[in-house]
Amino acid sequence: MTTAGLPARSGSVAAAGALAAGFVLLALAGPLLVPHDPLAVDLAHRFAAPDLAHPLGTDHLGRDILSRLIAGARTTLGAVLVVLAVVVALGLSVGGLAGMVGGRVDAVLMRLCDVFLTVPTFVLALFMIGALGTGLVNVVAAIVLSHWAWYARIVRGLVLELKTRDYVLAARIAGAPRLAIFAEHVLPGVVPPLAALATLDIGHMALHVAGLSFLGLGVQPPTPEWGVMINDARPFFWTRPLLVVWPGLAIALAVLAFNRLGDALRDRLDPALVAGRGL
Protein backbone atom coordinates (compact mmCIF):
# COMPACT_ATOMS: atom_id res chain seq x y z
CA MET A 1 0.00 0.00 0.00
CA THR A 2 1.33 3.38 -0.92
CA THR A 3 -0.94 5.27 1.47
CA ALA A 4 0.69 3.65 4.51
CA GLY A 5 3.90 5.55 3.92
CA LEU A 6 2.30 8.91 3.29
CA PRO A 7 2.01 10.48 6.77
CA ALA A 8 5.71 10.02 7.55
CA ARG A 9 6.65 11.34 4.10
CA SER A 10 4.45 14.41 4.41
CA GLY A 11 6.31 15.32 7.62
CA SER A 12 9.58 15.43 5.71
CA VAL A 13 7.83 17.44 2.98
CA ALA A 14 6.73 20.03 5.54
CA ALA A 15 10.29 20.29 6.86
CA ALA A 16 11.67 20.57 3.33
CA GLY A 17 9.07 23.20 2.48
CA ALA A 18 9.92 25.25 5.57
CA LEU A 19 13.65 24.99 4.81
CA ALA A 20 13.15 25.95 1.16
CA ALA A 21 10.92 28.86 2.18
CA GLY A 22 13.65 29.94 4.60
CA PHE A 23 16.27 29.95 1.81
CA VAL A 24 13.92 31.91 -0.46
CA LEU A 25 13.32 34.43 2.34
CA LEU A 26 17.09 34.81 2.85
CA ALA A 27 17.54 35.37 -0.88
CA LEU A 28 14.74 37.95 -0.99
CA ALA A 29 15.41 39.86 2.23
CA GLY A 30 19.14 39.11 2.62
CA PRO A 31 20.40 42.73 2.66
CA LEU A 32 17.96 43.54 5.47
CA LEU A 33 18.90 40.50 7.54
CA VAL A 34 22.70 40.48 7.39
CA PRO A 35 24.28 41.47 10.71
CA HIS A 36 27.40 42.82 8.97
CA ASP A 37 28.45 43.97 5.51
CA PRO A 38 29.38 40.66 3.81
CA LEU A 39 32.26 42.39 2.00
CA ALA A 40 33.69 44.33 4.97
CA VAL A 41 37.29 43.18 5.54
CA ASP A 42 38.58 43.34 9.13
CA LEU A 43 42.09 41.87 9.23
CA ALA A 44 42.35 42.46 12.97
CA HIS A 45 39.64 39.82 13.52
CA ARG A 46 40.70 37.08 11.10
CA PHE A 47 39.44 33.59 11.95
CA ALA A 48 37.44 34.92 14.90
CA ALA A 49 35.72 32.22 16.92
CA PRO A 50 31.89 32.30 16.97
CA ASP A 51 30.57 34.86 19.44
CA LEU A 52 27.55 37.12 19.73
CA ALA A 53 28.82 39.63 17.15
CA HIS A 54 29.81 36.90 14.67
CA PRO A 55 27.58 33.86 15.35
CA LEU A 56 29.54 31.70 12.87
CA GLY A 57 32.88 33.47 13.25
CA THR A 58 34.88 35.26 10.56
CA ASP A 59 36.93 34.07 7.59
CA HIS A 60 40.56 34.61 6.58
CA LEU A 61 39.87 38.30 5.79
CA GLY A 62 37.82 38.91 8.94
CA ARG A 63 34.52 38.96 7.01
CA ASP A 64 31.42 37.81 8.89
CA ILE A 65 30.58 34.26 7.73
CA LEU A 66 26.87 34.38 8.59
CA SER A 67 26.46 37.57 6.57
CA ARG A 68 28.29 36.02 3.62
CA LEU A 69 26.11 32.86 3.82
CA ILE A 70 22.94 34.95 3.81
CA ALA A 71 24.16 37.13 0.94
CA GLY A 72 25.28 33.97 -0.88
CA ALA A 73 21.70 32.65 -0.87
CA ARG A 74 20.72 35.55 -3.11
CA THR A 75 23.63 35.00 -5.51
CA THR A 76 23.12 31.25 -5.87
CA LEU A 77 19.33 31.06 -5.81
CA GLY A 78 19.03 34.22 -7.92
CA ALA A 79 21.23 32.68 -10.58
CA VAL A 80 19.20 29.46 -10.40
CA LEU A 81 15.96 31.41 -10.77
CA VAL A 82 17.21 33.20 -13.89
CA VAL A 83 18.46 29.90 -15.33
CA LEU A 84 15.12 28.19 -14.71
CA ALA A 85 13.08 31.09 -16.09
CA VAL A 86 15.07 31.11 -19.33
CA VAL A 87 15.19 27.31 -19.60
CA VAL A 88 11.43 26.97 -19.05
CA ALA A 89 10.69 29.77 -21.53
CA LEU A 90 13.00 28.21 -24.14
CA GLY A 91 11.62 24.74 -23.47
CA LEU A 92 8.03 25.91 -23.80
CA SER A 93 8.61 27.81 -27.02
CA VAL A 94 10.86 25.28 -28.77
CA GLY A 95 9.05 22.19 -27.47
CA GLY A 96 5.66 23.80 -27.97
CA LEU A 97 6.47 24.82 -31.52
CA ALA A 98 7.89 21.40 -32.41
CA GLY A 99 4.95 19.57 -30.88
CA MET A 100 2.20 21.79 -32.23
CA VAL A 101 3.52 22.27 -35.78
CA GLY A 102 5.16 18.87 -36.20
CA GLY A 103 6.57 17.69 -39.52
CA ARG A 104 9.78 19.26 -40.76
CA VAL A 105 9.83 22.00 -38.09
CA ASP A 106 9.66 19.31 -35.42
CA ALA A 107 12.44 17.29 -37.07
CA VAL A 108 14.81 20.27 -37.36
CA LEU A 109 14.20 21.49 -33.80
CA MET A 110 14.59 18.03 -32.30
CA ARG A 111 17.86 17.36 -34.16
CA LEU A 112 19.07 20.68 -32.72
CA CYS A 113 18.10 19.43 -29.26
CA ASP A 114 19.93 16.16 -29.91
CA VAL A 115 23.16 18.10 -30.53
CA PHE A 116 22.88 19.62 -27.05
CA LEU A 117 21.74 16.35 -25.46
CA THR A 118 24.72 14.30 -26.70
CA VAL A 119 27.20 16.11 -24.41
CA PRO A 120 27.00 15.67 -20.62
CA THR A 121 25.67 18.89 -19.07
CA PHE A 122 28.66 19.66 -16.87
CA VAL A 123 31.14 19.07 -19.68
CA LEU A 124 29.05 21.25 -21.99
CA ALA A 125 28.87 23.97 -19.32
CA LEU A 126 32.67 23.82 -18.90
CA PHE A 127 33.08 24.10 -22.67
CA MET A 128 30.73 27.10 -22.82
CA ILE A 129 32.64 28.87 -20.05
CA GLY A 130 35.88 28.11 -21.88
CA ALA A 131 34.41 29.86 -24.90
CA LEU A 132 32.55 32.67 -23.11
CA GLY A 133 34.87 33.34 -20.17
CA THR A 134 34.14 33.23 -16.45
CA GLY A 135 31.62 35.29 -14.48
CA LEU A 136 28.08 34.99 -13.18
CA VAL A 137 26.35 35.91 -16.46
CA ASN A 138 28.41 33.40 -18.43
CA VAL A 139 27.73 30.68 -15.86
CA VAL A 140 24.01 31.34 -16.21
CA ALA A 141 24.32 31.22 -20.01
CA ALA A 142 26.35 28.01 -19.86
CA ILE A 143 23.85 26.25 -17.59
CA VAL A 144 20.95 27.43 -19.75
CA LEU A 145 22.58 26.17 -22.94
CA SER A 146 23.38 22.81 -21.39
CA HIS A 147 19.86 22.23 -20.00
CA TRP A 148 17.25 23.82 -22.27
CA ALA A 149 17.12 20.86 -24.65
CA TRP A 150 15.84 18.57 -21.87
CA TYR A 151 12.96 20.91 -21.21
CA ALA A 152 12.19 21.28 -24.92
CA ARG A 153 12.06 17.49 -25.32
CA ILE A 154 9.79 17.02 -22.32
CA VAL A 155 7.45 19.81 -23.41
CA ARG A 156 7.28 18.37 -26.92
CA GLY A 157 6.40 14.94 -25.56
CA LEU A 158 3.64 16.35 -23.38
CA VAL A 159 2.30 18.46 -26.26
CA LEU A 160 2.22 15.45 -28.61
CA GLU A 161 0.27 13.47 -26.02
CA LEU A 162 -2.18 16.31 -25.23
CA LYS A 163 -2.69 17.02 -28.94
CA THR A 164 -4.46 13.69 -29.39
CA ARG A 165 -7.20 14.59 -26.88
CA ASP A 166 -10.74 14.84 -28.21
CA TYR A 167 -11.17 18.35 -26.88
CA VAL A 168 -8.20 19.53 -28.93
CA LEU A 169 -9.83 17.99 -32.01
CA ALA A 170 -13.11 19.69 -31.06
CA ALA A 171 -11.31 23.04 -30.75
CA ARG A 172 -9.63 22.53 -34.14
CA ILE A 173 -12.97 21.72 -35.77
CA ALA A 174 -14.46 24.79 -34.09
CA GLY A 175 -11.87 26.77 -36.05
CA ALA A 176 -9.76 27.93 -33.08
CA PRO A 177 -6.32 29.24 -34.14
CA ARG A 178 -3.35 27.04 -33.27
CA LEU A 179 -1.92 29.51 -30.76
CA ALA A 180 -5.25 29.69 -28.91
CA ILE A 181 -5.46 25.89 -28.82
CA PHE A 182 -1.95 25.76 -27.38
CA ALA A 183 -2.70 28.40 -24.74
CA GLU A 184 -6.15 27.13 -23.73
CA HIS A 185 -5.98 23.37 -24.08
CA VAL A 186 -2.36 22.24 -24.22
CA LEU A 187 -0.47 24.59 -21.90
CA PRO A 188 -2.62 23.82 -18.82
CA GLY A 189 -1.59 20.18 -19.19
CA VAL A 190 2.09 21.00 -19.68
CA VAL A 191 2.57 23.39 -16.76
CA PRO A 192 2.07 21.04 -13.76
CA PRO A 193 4.67 18.39 -14.72
CA LEU A 194 7.01 21.15 -15.86
CA ALA A 195 6.63 22.93 -12.51
CA ALA A 196 7.52 19.71 -10.69
CA LEU A 197 10.55 19.19 -12.92
CA ALA A 198 11.73 22.79 -12.45
CA THR A 199 11.43 22.50 -8.67
CA LEU A 200 13.39 19.24 -8.73
CA ASP A 201 16.04 20.98 -10.82
CA ILE A 202 16.56 23.91 -8.41
CA GLY A 203 18.93 21.80 -6.31
CA HIS A 204 20.66 20.43 -9.39
CA MET A 205 21.16 23.90 -10.86
CA ALA A 206 22.35 25.28 -7.49
CA LEU A 207 25.02 22.56 -7.47
CA HIS A 208 26.09 23.66 -10.95
CA VAL A 209 26.38 27.33 -9.92
CA ALA A 210 28.24 26.53 -6.71
CA GLY A 211 30.38 23.86 -8.38
CA LEU A 212 31.50 26.09 -11.22
CA SER A 213 32.14 28.94 -8.80
CA PHE A 214 34.15 26.61 -6.57
CA LEU A 215 36.33 25.77 -9.57
CA GLY A 216 36.88 29.50 -10.05
CA LEU A 217 34.87 29.51 -13.30
CA GLY A 218 31.70 31.14 -12.05
CA VAL A 219 31.07 33.90 -9.60
CA GLN A 220 34.34 35.67 -8.82
CA PRO A 221 35.59 36.66 -5.37
CA PRO A 222 34.88 38.72 -3.36
CA THR A 223 31.19 38.30 -4.29
CA PRO A 224 29.58 36.19 -1.56
CA GLU A 225 28.60 32.84 -3.08
CA TRP A 226 28.61 29.43 -1.41
CA GLY A 227 30.95 27.76 -3.92
CA VAL A 228 33.31 30.76 -3.80
CA MET A 229 33.30 30.57 0.00
CA ILE A 230 34.33 26.91 -0.05
CA ASN A 231 37.11 27.70 -2.49
CA ASP A 232 38.25 30.63 -0.34
CA ALA A 233 38.36 28.36 2.70
CA ARG A 234 40.21 25.52 0.96
CA PRO A 235 43.75 26.55 2.03
CA PHE A 236 42.66 26.58 5.67
CA PHE A 237 40.75 23.28 5.56
CA TRP A 238 43.08 21.46 7.99
CA THR A 239 43.27 24.28 10.51
CA ARG A 240 39.79 25.84 10.20
CA PRO A 241 37.48 23.10 8.80
CA LEU A 242 34.35 24.99 9.87
CA LEU A 243 35.00 27.57 7.13
CA VAL A 244 34.33 24.81 4.60
CA VAL A 245 31.56 23.18 6.62
CA TRP A 246 29.21 26.21 6.81
CA PRO A 247 28.85 26.94 3.08
CA GLY A 248 28.92 23.20 2.36
CA LEU A 249 26.06 22.71 4.79
CA ALA A 250 24.13 25.54 3.15
CA ILE A 251 24.51 23.93 -0.30
CA ALA A 252 23.59 20.47 1.00
CA LEU A 253 20.51 21.70 2.87
CA ALA A 254 19.28 23.81 -0.04
CA VAL A 255 19.67 20.92 -2.51
CA LEU A 256 17.99 18.46 -0.15
CA ALA A 257 15.09 20.80 0.61
CA PHE A 258 14.32 21.66 -3.00
CA ASN A 259 14.74 18.04 -4.14
CA ARG A 260 12.32 16.79 -1.51
CA LEU A 261 9.87 19.53 -2.43
CA GLY A 262 10.16 18.70 -6.13
CA ASP A 263 9.63 15.00 -5.38
CA ALA A 264 6.49 15.77 -3.41
CA LEU A 265 5.25 18.08 -6.15
CA ARG A 266 5.80 15.38 -8.76
CA ASP A 267 3.90 12.87 -6.64
CA ARG A 268 0.98 15.27 -6.47
CA LEU A 269 1.04 16.44 -10.08
CA ASP A 270 1.89 13.20 -11.88
CA PRO A 271 -0.81 10.69 -10.92
CA ALA A 272 0.44 8.15 -13.47
CA LEU A 273 3.77 7.93 -11.68
CA VAL A 274 2.15 7.42 -8.28
CA ALA A 275 -0.18 4.78 -9.70
CA GLY A 276 2.83 3.02 -11.20
CA ARG A 277 4.58 3.01 -7.84
CA GLY A 278 1.53 1.40 -6.23
CA LEU A 279 1.72 -1.68 -8.47
Added chain:
Amino acid sequence: METWREARRGREAVPLVRDATLELRAGEVLALVGASGSGKSLACAALLGVLPPGTRRTGGRVLLDGADAEPASLRGRAVACVLQAPRTAFNPLRTIGDHAGETLAVAGLRGAPGRAARDAAFAAAGLGDDPRWPDLYPFQMSGGMLQRAMIALALLSGAPFLIADEPTTDLDLVAQGRILDLLARLVRERGLGLLIVTHDLGVVARLADRVAVMEAGRIVETAPAAALFSEPAAPATRALLAAHRALHEIPA
Protein backbone atom coordinates in the same frame (compact mmCIF):
# COMPACT_ATOMS: atom_id res chain seq x y z
CA MET B 1 -28.65 25.81 -52.44
CA GLU B 2 -25.45 24.97 -50.62
CA THR B 3 -23.69 21.76 -51.37
CA TRP B 4 -20.42 20.10 -50.77
CA ARG B 5 -18.86 17.05 -52.25
CA GLU B 6 -15.88 14.95 -51.59
CA ALA B 7 -14.18 12.15 -53.34
CA ARG B 8 -11.12 9.97 -53.31
CA ARG B 9 -9.38 10.34 -50.00
CA GLY B 10 -6.69 7.87 -49.20
CA ARG B 11 -3.51 6.91 -47.46
CA GLU B 12 -0.12 5.89 -48.77
CA ALA B 13 -0.25 2.32 -49.97
CA VAL B 14 -3.70 1.58 -48.48
CA PRO B 15 -6.58 3.71 -49.68
CA LEU B 16 -9.14 4.05 -46.91
CA VAL B 17 -11.83 6.23 -48.42
CA ARG B 18 -12.37 6.78 -52.13
CA ASP B 19 -15.10 7.38 -54.65
CA ALA B 20 -17.16 8.87 -51.87
CA THR B 21 -19.31 11.76 -52.99
CA LEU B 22 -21.79 13.32 -50.62
CA GLU B 23 -24.13 16.19 -51.27
CA LEU B 24 -25.68 17.98 -48.33
CA ARG B 25 -28.39 20.59 -48.72
CA ALA B 26 -29.53 23.18 -46.21
CA GLY B 27 -32.59 22.11 -44.24
CA GLU B 28 -31.97 18.45 -44.95
CA VAL B 29 -30.75 15.51 -42.89
CA LEU B 30 -28.34 13.20 -44.67
CA ALA B 31 -27.42 10.04 -42.80
CA LEU B 32 -24.11 8.34 -43.49
CA VAL B 33 -24.39 4.73 -42.41
CA GLY B 34 -22.11 1.74 -42.58
CA ALA B 35 -20.40 -0.85 -40.44
CA SER B 36 -17.59 0.11 -38.07
CA GLY B 37 -14.40 0.78 -40.00
CA SER B 38 -16.17 1.53 -43.27
CA GLY B 39 -14.66 5.01 -43.36
CA LYS B 40 -17.58 7.18 -42.22
CA SER B 41 -15.68 9.18 -39.62
CA LEU B 42 -12.56 9.36 -41.79
CA ALA B 43 -14.56 10.90 -44.64
CA CYS B 44 -15.81 13.59 -42.26
CA ALA B 45 -12.32 14.20 -40.87
CA ALA B 46 -10.99 14.58 -44.42
CA LEU B 47 -13.75 17.04 -45.22
CA LEU B 48 -12.60 19.23 -42.31
CA GLY B 49 -8.88 18.64 -42.78
CA VAL B 50 -8.45 17.00 -39.38
CA LEU B 51 -7.29 13.56 -40.49
CA PRO B 52 -5.63 11.52 -37.74
CA PRO B 53 -1.83 11.04 -37.82
CA GLY B 54 -0.71 8.46 -40.38
CA THR B 55 -3.43 9.30 -42.86
CA ARG B 56 -3.48 11.97 -45.51
CA ARG B 57 -5.66 13.30 -48.22
CA THR B 58 -4.43 12.52 -51.70
CA GLY B 59 -7.27 13.88 -53.77
CA GLY B 60 -10.84 15.03 -53.88
CA ARG B 61 -12.60 18.35 -53.73
CA VAL B 62 -14.90 20.16 -51.39
CA LEU B 63 -17.44 22.43 -53.01
CA LEU B 64 -19.28 25.04 -51.00
CA ASP B 65 -22.07 26.78 -52.93
CA GLY B 66 -20.47 25.39 -56.07
CA ALA B 67 -17.05 26.93 -55.36
CA ASP B 68 -13.92 25.07 -54.30
CA ALA B 69 -13.29 25.41 -50.54
CA GLU B 70 -10.25 24.59 -48.42
CA PRO B 71 -11.10 22.12 -45.60
CA ALA B 72 -9.45 24.38 -42.98
CA SER B 73 -11.61 27.32 -44.05
CA LEU B 74 -14.81 25.36 -43.33
CA ARG B 75 -14.04 24.77 -39.68
CA GLY B 76 -16.19 26.79 -37.32
CA ARG B 77 -17.52 28.89 -40.18
CA ALA B 78 -19.37 26.73 -42.70
CA VAL B 79 -19.34 23.45 -40.78
CA ALA B 80 -19.69 22.75 -37.07
CA CYS B 81 -19.29 19.37 -35.47
CA VAL B 82 -20.82 17.31 -32.68
CA LEU B 83 -18.47 14.55 -31.59
CA GLN B 84 -19.37 11.11 -30.34
CA ALA B 85 -18.11 11.22 -26.76
CA PRO B 86 -19.21 14.42 -25.00
CA ARG B 87 -17.20 13.50 -21.91
CA THR B 88 -13.84 13.77 -23.70
CA ALA B 89 -14.79 16.51 -26.15
CA PHE B 90 -14.61 19.14 -23.41
CA ASN B 91 -11.39 20.20 -21.74
CA PRO B 92 -11.78 19.03 -18.13
CA LEU B 93 -9.87 22.07 -16.85
CA ARG B 94 -12.13 24.64 -18.52
CA THR B 95 -15.70 25.67 -17.78
CA ILE B 96 -18.50 25.49 -20.31
CA GLY B 97 -18.40 29.29 -20.45
CA ASP B 98 -14.70 29.14 -21.40
CA HIS B 99 -15.53 26.79 -24.25
CA ALA B 100 -18.27 29.13 -25.43
CA GLY B 101 -15.78 32.01 -25.29
CA GLU B 102 -13.51 30.10 -27.65
CA THR B 103 -16.32 29.67 -30.19
CA LEU B 104 -17.28 33.34 -29.84
CA ALA B 105 -13.67 34.39 -30.45
CA VAL B 106 -13.68 32.45 -33.73
CA ALA B 107 -17.00 34.06 -34.66
CA GLY B 108 -15.57 37.46 -33.74
CA LEU B 109 -18.27 38.23 -31.16
CA ARG B 110 -17.29 40.08 -27.99
CA GLY B 111 -18.82 41.65 -24.90
CA ALA B 112 -22.57 41.94 -24.40
CA PRO B 113 -23.64 40.83 -27.92
CA GLY B 114 -21.42 37.76 -27.47
CA ARG B 115 -23.01 36.91 -24.14
CA ALA B 116 -26.49 37.40 -25.59
CA ALA B 117 -25.67 35.11 -28.54
CA ARG B 118 -24.23 32.57 -26.13
CA ASP B 119 -27.30 32.54 -23.90
CA ALA B 120 -29.60 32.31 -26.93
CA ALA B 121 -27.68 29.35 -28.34
CA PHE B 122 -27.69 27.51 -25.03
CA ALA B 123 -31.39 28.18 -24.57
CA ALA B 124 -32.06 26.82 -28.06
CA ALA B 125 -30.12 23.68 -27.15
CA GLY B 126 -32.29 23.23 -24.05
CA LEU B 127 -29.78 24.42 -21.44
CA GLY B 128 -31.35 27.81 -20.78
CA ASP B 129 -33.05 27.01 -17.46
CA ASP B 130 -29.97 26.88 -15.28
CA PRO B 131 -28.23 30.27 -14.89
CA ARG B 132 -25.11 28.61 -13.47
CA TRP B 133 -24.12 26.57 -16.53
CA PRO B 134 -21.33 28.90 -17.79
CA ASP B 135 -19.44 28.24 -14.53
CA LEU B 136 -19.89 24.48 -14.64
CA TYR B 137 -16.97 22.20 -15.37
CA PRO B 138 -17.59 19.23 -17.69
CA PHE B 139 -17.40 16.73 -14.81
CA GLN B 140 -20.33 18.49 -13.15
CA MET B 141 -22.62 17.78 -16.10
CA SER B 142 -24.30 14.64 -17.41
CA GLY B 143 -23.49 13.19 -20.82
CA GLY B 144 -26.78 14.42 -22.23
CA MET B 145 -26.19 17.95 -20.92
CA LEU B 146 -22.68 17.96 -22.38
CA GLN B 147 -24.00 16.82 -25.75
CA ARG B 148 -26.53 19.66 -25.60
CA ALA B 149 -23.69 22.04 -24.74
CA MET B 150 -21.76 20.79 -27.78
CA ILE B 151 -24.81 21.36 -29.99
CA ALA B 152 -25.17 24.84 -28.44
CA LEU B 153 -21.54 25.59 -29.38
CA ALA B 154 -22.26 24.41 -32.92
CA LEU B 155 -25.26 26.76 -33.09
CA LEU B 156 -23.19 29.57 -31.62
CA SER B 157 -20.66 29.28 -34.43
CA GLY B 158 -23.46 30.17 -36.86
CA ALA B 159 -22.29 27.49 -39.30
CA PRO B 160 -25.03 26.49 -41.78
CA PHE B 161 -23.92 22.83 -41.78
CA LEU B 162 -23.57 20.45 -38.89
CA ILE B 163 -21.76 17.13 -38.80
CA ALA B 164 -22.85 14.88 -35.97
CA ASP B 165 -20.56 11.85 -35.69
CA GLU B 166 -22.50 9.22 -33.75
CA PRO B 167 -23.97 11.90 -31.47
CA THR B 168 -26.06 9.48 -29.42
CA THR B 169 -23.83 6.41 -29.14
CA ASP B 170 -22.49 7.31 -25.69
CA LEU B 171 -25.85 8.35 -24.23
CA ASP B 172 -28.58 6.46 -22.42
CA LEU B 173 -31.85 5.80 -24.27
CA VAL B 174 -33.80 8.73 -22.80
CA ALA B 175 -31.01 11.20 -23.56
CA GLN B 176 -30.64 9.68 -27.06
CA GLY B 177 -34.27 10.40 -27.90
CA ARG B 178 -34.05 13.95 -26.61
CA ILE B 179 -30.87 14.76 -28.49
CA LEU B 180 -32.34 13.38 -31.74
CA ASP B 181 -35.50 15.46 -31.21
CA LEU B 182 -33.36 18.53 -30.59
CA LEU B 183 -31.36 17.95 -33.79
CA ALA B 184 -34.56 17.43 -35.82
CA ARG B 185 -36.07 20.62 -34.42
CA LEU B 186 -32.94 22.67 -35.20
CA VAL B 187 -32.87 21.40 -38.79
CA ARG B 188 -36.54 22.34 -39.16
CA GLU B 189 -36.39 25.73 -37.45
CA ARG B 190 -33.01 26.98 -38.58
CA GLY B 191 -32.64 25.27 -41.93
CA LEU B 192 -29.40 23.56 -40.90
CA GLY B 193 -27.90 20.99 -43.21
CA LEU B 194 -27.22 17.99 -40.96
CA LEU B 195 -24.90 15.13 -41.81
CA ILE B 196 -25.43 12.46 -39.18
CA VAL B 197 -22.94 9.62 -39.06
CA THR B 198 -24.33 6.51 -37.46
CA HIS B 199 -24.51 2.75 -37.59
CA ASP B 200 -27.93 2.78 -35.93
CA LEU B 201 -30.70 2.41 -38.50
CA GLY B 202 -33.21 3.39 -35.82
CA VAL B 203 -31.64 6.85 -35.81
CA VAL B 204 -31.82 6.91 -39.60
CA ALA B 205 -35.51 6.01 -39.67
CA ARG B 206 -36.29 8.68 -37.13
CA LEU B 207 -34.31 11.56 -38.54
CA ALA B 208 -32.92 11.19 -42.04
CA ASP B 209 -34.29 12.53 -45.33
CA ARG B 210 -31.65 10.78 -47.41
CA VAL B 211 -29.21 8.02 -46.62
CA ALA B 212 -25.75 7.25 -47.98
CA VAL B 213 -24.43 3.77 -47.30
CA MET B 214 -20.70 3.28 -47.00
CA GLU B 215 -18.76 0.07 -47.30
CA ALA B 216 -14.99 -0.38 -47.34
CA GLY B 217 -14.35 3.29 -48.00
CA ARG B 218 -16.87 3.71 -50.83
CA ILE B 219 -20.38 5.05 -51.00
CA VAL B 220 -22.33 2.08 -52.35
CA GLU B 221 -25.82 3.51 -52.30
CA THR B 222 -27.54 6.86 -51.82
CA ALA B 223 -31.32 6.92 -51.56
CA PRO B 224 -34.23 8.67 -49.84
CA ALA B 225 -34.72 7.16 -46.40
CA ALA B 226 -38.10 5.59 -47.14
CA ALA B 227 -36.84 3.98 -50.36
CA LEU B 228 -33.79 2.59 -48.63
CA PHE B 229 -35.88 0.77 -46.06
CA SER B 230 -38.43 -0.57 -48.58
CA GLU B 231 -36.13 -1.46 -51.48
CA PRO B 232 -32.46 -1.65 -50.46
CA ALA B 233 -30.33 -1.99 -53.59
CA ALA B 234 -26.76 -2.63 -52.48
CA PRO B 235 -25.80 -5.87 -50.70
CA ALA B 236 -24.20 -3.83 -47.90
CA THR B 237 -27.48 -2.03 -47.29
CA ARG B 238 -29.41 -5.30 -47.21
CA ALA B 239 -26.90 -6.72 -44.73
CA LEU B 240 -27.26 -3.68 -42.46
CA LEU B 241 -31.06 -3.90 -42.62
CA ALA B 242 -31.03 -7.62 -41.90
CA ALA B 243 -28.72 -7.09 -38.92
CA HIS B 244 -30.93 -4.30 -37.63
CA ARG B 245 -34.10 -6.41 -37.93
CA ALA B 246 -32.44 -9.41 -36.32
CA LEU B 247 -31.28 -7.26 -33.39
CA HIS B 248 -34.66 -5.69 -32.82
CA GLU B 249 -36.57 -8.88 -33.80
CA ILE B 250 -38.57 -7.16 -36.51
CA PRO B 251 -39.91 -9.58 -39.16
CA ALA B 252 -38.59 -8.73 -42.62
